[in-house]
Amino acid sequence: MANQQRTRLIEQMLDYYDLDTEVIFLPSIPRLLNNINRSKRIRNTEGSITYAEYLFDNDVIYLNESAVNSNRQFILTVLHEIDHAIEADERSAEQFEQEYFNETATTGYYNNIYEIQAERFAEQNYNFWSEKLKRL
Ligand SMILES: [Zn+2]
Numbered sequence: 001m002a003n004q005q006r007t008r009l010i011e012q013m014l015d016y017y018d019l020d021t022e023v024i025f026l027p028s029i030p031r032l033l034n035n036i037n038r039s040k041r042i043r044n045t046e047g048s049i050t051y052a053e054y055l056f057d058n059d060v061i062y063l064n065e066s067a068v069n070s071n072r073q074f075i076l077t078v079l080h081e082i083d084h085a086i087e088a089d090e091r092s093a094e095q096f097e098q099e100y101f102n103e104t105a106t107t108g109y110y111n112n113i114y115e116i117q118a119e120r121f122a123e124q125n126y127n128f129w130s131e132k133l134k135r136l
Helices: 004-016 031-035 071-090 093-107 113-134
Strands: 022-026 041-046 049-055 060-064
Touching (some): 004 071, 004 113, 041 071, 049 071
């Protein structure tokens, strides 16, 4: 459901957070992404569902459209990935990539401070963007 409202909301988010990140809607996260080196990406996964992936190297967010049915899930997922993009933007992507994967290696995915921070960021900014979406 890459409807116009969602596309416009993403444009507003990227402007608001001053990011050049590219956001690509996919009907599902395809197998071809599995060929990308695991160390080059962040998966936003719950159980067997991958909601989105963020690729450090080219600063791209892939959104799994079929997984983000509700507007709530859509907004939370995009905000989560945007937080990763902000982190990558504030340092070099290479530096963030290294810090991120060091963190995962030591504490695991769910205790990774960048994952906790991204979830918090998404929750804290959800209402703001939810209101904006209603007005698009
Ligand atoms: Zn994440």
